[in-house]
Amino acid sequence: MSQGLHASDKSNSKWLELQAQLARLPSRLPASAQSLAPQQIADQIRQLSNYYIHSPSAVSPWHEPWARHALFSYYHPLNLTRVWAAAERGRHLGFLNDLHHLYDLGSGSGAAAQALSLQQSWTSLELRDVSSAILEFALQVAELPSHTRHTTARLETRPQNLDDPRRSLAVLAHVLTENTEIPSWVFELEALMILEPSTRDDARRLQARRETLMAQGFHIWAPCPHAKPCPLLRDERDWCHDAIEYPAPPWWLDLEAHLPMKNQRLTFSYLLARKTPPPAPSSRPLLRVVGDVLAEKGKSRTLTCSDGDRAFLSWFPNRRQSPEPTCRRGDLLEWPSAPTNFEKRGQDERQEWRIGDADFPILSQLPDRNDSNR
């Protein structure tokens, strides 16, 4: 394993703690909201969803209790899980090491700060949002350390006294769709984490931000396993996103029964950047799995990104002597130490490595539902 990479720890206590916090969410709502039936909460969620559909660029209606309840009952657990997953990808690389101060910008109900507090303790945490109503609500309901402070301000406004910038992380979770520019003061910090929806447009816009960040002195730690131009930007049909199985608690399943949208698997696009370079890979190249594993006519294949190139890994399950590869979308792999009977086929967007019996060690894998009860 490359120096600095942490083993992927599937039965990790942080995964169990995420599930425990998801299970506790309804009990943290104000008493008036706790007495609502799942059907009534589902109606509030539909109302918020319709609000965004009809007024996509309007200010979020956080002064309305129904909107805050809908946010906390629906979007908060999903975004908490997504940010946790992106942070977990980072943790495998040592991304959070030596970071002590956290700014959650456009925090809403504080899902990102809660997820990052599950990963490690922070000396200081600031939630920042334009809405004081949502900040006060976040401090009541999100499970956050007692020293969390909040600032009602636009994220573009530089804090007067920055906590030690060389030990600070800013997280911008699901906020750049509303604000196209990354606030310039954030470039003074050591680390930056951005999450965006996994739609093609949002994800491609995020991939294009790599160049801006690199020009500001950042190194991209994840998902990219290289610093070359993004190969998935060449063809507009491609986009990069990751996924995690949602460990839905029982109360969620009762609620989801009243909703048209289902969330078994959560997808997200993300970038993790630091001024410090990422751990040097071993002599073997790293690959990021950027597609699902597709089984087609006796052959399986999945798209990977490596060293500025995209290529499929493909294998014939029936011809393999060794067990089938278990990699999934988003995993970080290492090129095998002893490649056997590899064959390079096709070129450009059809480029493919037939991997025969080779096994690509998985350096980062997110837990799934089967890991829940360990």
Ligand SMILES: C[S@@+](CC[C@H](N)C(=O)[O-])C[C@H]1O[C@@H](n2cnc3c(N)ncnc32)[C@H](O)[C@@H]1O
């Ligand atoms: C879609 S919510 C995301 C909330 C949270 N980060 C999450 O991932 O669940 C976006 C939040 O950003 C806030 N916001 C939008 N524009 C902002 C700005 N310019 N400055 C500060 N907050 C802003 C909104 O009030 C809203 O709470």
